[in-house]
Amino acid sequence: MRPVYMITGGITKFAKAHPEMDFRLMVKEAFDYALNDLPGLTRDMIDGSVCSYFSDHFTRQLKAGAMVQDYLGLCPKPSRRIEGGGATGGLCFQAAWEAVASGRMEVCLAMGFETMSRVNTWKGNEFIALASDTNFDYPVGGFYTGYYAMMVRRHMFEFGTTVEQMAKVAVKNHRNALHNPYAQSPAELTIADVRSSPMVATPLTIRDCCQMSDGAAVAVLASEEAAARLGGQAVRITGVGSGTDAMRMADRPHGGVILLPHESSVDYTGLKYPGVHSFRAGRMAAKLAYEMAGIGNPREELDFVELHDAYTSSEIQTCEDLGLCRYGEGGSFIDGGHSFLPNIDYGLSFPAFSPTARNHIPVNPSGGLLACGHPVGATGLMQAVFAFWQLQETIAKHLGDSTLQIPDARRGLIHSHAGTGTYITVSILERV
Amino acid sequence: MNKNAKLPETEEGSVLFNVEPIIVKHHYEIDYLHSYAQDSPFFAGLTKGTLLGSRCTGCGYTYATPRGHCMECGTRTEWHPLPLEGRVHTYTTCHFGGEAFLKETPFTLVLVEFDGVDTLFLSRLVGAEPEEVAVGMPVRARFRRNCTFKPTDVYFVPA
Ligand SMILES: [Zn+2]
Numbered sequence: 001m002r003p004v005y006m007i008t009g010g011i012t013k014f015a016k017a018h019p020e021m022d023f024r025l026m027v028k029e030a031f032d033y034a035l036n037d038l039p040g041l042t043r044d045m046i047d048g049s050v051c052s053y054f055s056d057h058f059t060r061q062l063k064a065g066a067m068v069q070d071y072l073g074l075c076p077k078p079s080r081r082i083e084g085g086g087a088t089g090g091l092c093f094q095a096a097w098e099a100v101a102s103g104r105m106e107v108c109l110a111m112g113f114e115t116m117s118r119v120n121t122w123k124g125n126e127f128i129a130l131a132s133d134t135n136f137d138y139p140v141g142g143f144y145t146g147y148y149a150m151m152v153r154r155h156m157f158e159f160g161t162t163v164e165q166m167a168k169v170a171v172k173n174h175r176n177a178l179h180n181p182y183a184q185s186p187a188e189l190t191i192a193d194v195r196s197s198p199m200v201a202t203p204l205t206i207r208d209c210c211q212m213s214d215g216a217a218v219a220v221l222a223s224e225e226a227a228a229r230l231g232g233q234a235v236r237i238t239g240v241g242s243g244t245d246a247m248r249m250a251d252r253p254h255g256g257v258i259l260l261p262h263e264s265s266v267d268y269t270g271l272k273y274p275g276v277h278s279f280r281a282g283r284m285a286a287k288l289a290y291e292m293a294g295i296g297n298p299r300e301e302l303d304f305v306e307l308h309d310a311y312t313s314s315e316i317q318t319c320e321d322l323g324l325c326r327y328g329e330g331g332s333f334i335d336g337g338h339s340f341l342p343n344i345d346y347g348l349s350f351p352a353f354s355p356t357a358r359n360h361i362p363v364n365p366s367g368g369l370l371a372c373g374h375p376v377g378a379t380g381l382m383q384a385v386f387a388f389w390q391l392q393e394t395i396a397k398h399l400g401d402s403t404l405q406i407p408d409a410r411r412g413l414i415h416s417h418a419g420t421g422t423y424i425t426v427s428i429l430e431r432v
Numbered sequence: 433m434n435k436n437a438k439l440p441e442t443e444e445g446s447v448l449f450n451v452e453p454i455i456v457k458h459h460y461e462i463d464y465l466h467s468y469a470q471d472s473p474f475f476a477g478l479t480k481g482t483l484l485g486s487r488c489t490g491c492g493y494t495y496a497t498p499r500g501h502c503m504e505c506g507t508r509t510e511w512h513p514l515p516l517e518g519r520v521h522t523y524t525t526c527h528f529g530g531e532a533f534l535k536e537t538p539f540t541l542v543l544v545e546f547d548g549v550d551t552l553f554l555s556r557l558v559g560a561e562p563e564e565v566a567v568g569m570p571v572r573a574r575f576r577r578n579c580t581f582k583p584t585d586v587y588f589v590p591a
Binding site: 060120122126128129135136143150153154199202204249250251253254 | 450455458460468471495496497503504521522523524525526528529530533534536539541542543550551552554555556567582584
């Protein structure tokens with residue numbers, strides 16, 4: 001395998017609905033943004049593409065990827081679809097990485113979209129729930145928020161996690177998004193706002209859940225030689241990992257924790273893992289990505305994380321999977337303020353916390369899925385684009401606001417997640 | 433050859449929501465002839481008031497939700513009757529849901545754990561108010577008299 005770089009990226013605004021654009025035009029808009037941002041790159045230099053979108057039901061169009069390929073003028077170059085539920089975008093990013101790392105392509109376009117506005121919210125929830133076992137899970141009351149509610153209920157039981165800790169995730173991510181013009185639902189929320197919002201599935205309120213969106217995102221990956229030739233400020237992808245778990249939550253084992261290098265088995269005496277409280281696939285993905293990138297202690301060695309916070313609860317759970325804190329400490333981790341941006345007033349106080357490079361690790365500075373929205377096939381690529389801009393230190397240029405720029409960000413992690421944790425990807429990006 | 437050939441006109445029209453851009457209503461509906469295949473005995477069992485899990489003939493791992501082959505070792509499983517009493521492993525009350533289930537809200541989902549069984553079973557809990565449900569609460573299986581051959585032919589009540 002040879003080194004792979006991200007050389008440019010682009011996104012559309014994520015919105016409740018983009019009736020004025022179909023999926024082809026949304027991707028085209030993100031693609032043109034990416035091309036404009038790297039003048040050395042032209043369409044003819046792209047060797048092929050991978051296209052991510054989750055649900056054929058949402059678009060009522062099979063083989064939609066072929067229509068994007070021709071709309072962008074990339075025929076007859078190679079292309080294929082990548083699909084893996086909510087992790088579709090992250091899997092697509094890694095498929096493009098594989099295309100370049102293997103030497104098959106010099107420059108590969110990863111492009112993703114979802115148009116979720118064409119059906120009503122509850123039909124959309126039904127479509128999403130079809131990504132659970134349709135014999136045993138879906139007919140019982142198939143609803144992803146219900147599944148996540150059961151997972152976090154068990155997390156609360158095992159570890160004492162509270163709804164206020166979950167609400168703090170919503171406060172953080174929505175306030176971060178006030179500085180991100182691409183975000184769908186920036187808001188100045190309080191813990192009380194989150195808790196007094198309509199209950200969806202106890203204990204998750206509507207403010208604990210991400211929204212459905214229309215949107216597209218692209219990332220262009222290239223070999224070292226192509227990146228050098230095309231100019232710009234490339235960012236190196238130093239680690240990729242992915243993992244899986246049983247489709248049905250009910251089937252998850254109750255065994256031992258998969259340990260990261262900085263952990264020891266005595267940290268987890270008596271903990272039955274992953275059960276339904278943790279995402280084993282996320283831990284596996286992180287372990288593989290850290291091994292490839294040579295990361296021994298992620299909290300100390302990463303400068304920021306963009307993770308798949310489809311729910312406030314899943315951000316807390318995922319911080320543990322990624323080893324930013326130990327299993328069981330996700331709640332106190334958010335209480336401690338370690339994942340907040342130090343230059344934003346969240347209306348919260350973190351008495352014991354003074355940020356240093358070693359203990360501070362902003363999580364979802366972009367606003368995450370909770371505030372940016374979740375147009376499924378685009379989401380994992382949106383994370384790649386935000387991470388790319390962070391590492392280029394071009395947040396101010398792209399967002400028109402420097403608030404979210406993490407000073408001297410050198411290494412970031414992106415995390416994409418499907419189902420109740422069935423497919424999860426982790427990729428590490430580094431400034432060169 | 434007929435230079436005046438015409439497509440027949442219809443009165444079908446379209447339901448129009450907007451004109452700039454044009455937004456029309458498309459209806460989409462489908463019937464599947466779905467086979468439960470190797471999982472069929474589970475659904476047949478529900479009609480007889482039994483709850484069938486799986487037991488691996490290789491490593492002995494037991495599953496509350498049946499599967500034909502073991503997830504741990506790949507060996508074929510055999511049918512394994514479950515106890516009809518268990519405990520709530522986790523729970524939620526859904527106030528919203530997918531469109532198909534909206535009319536049933538609020539409903540309570542539970543993952544049930546059984547003594548001596550390695551995995552869990554997803555079901556509905558009835559007969560308890562949302563605030564009465566707790567992790568560890570004993571529950572008992574009940575079966576519908578009029579079967580629908582769905583996993584909701586079994587549900588749980590407080591034991
Ligand atoms: Zn076995």
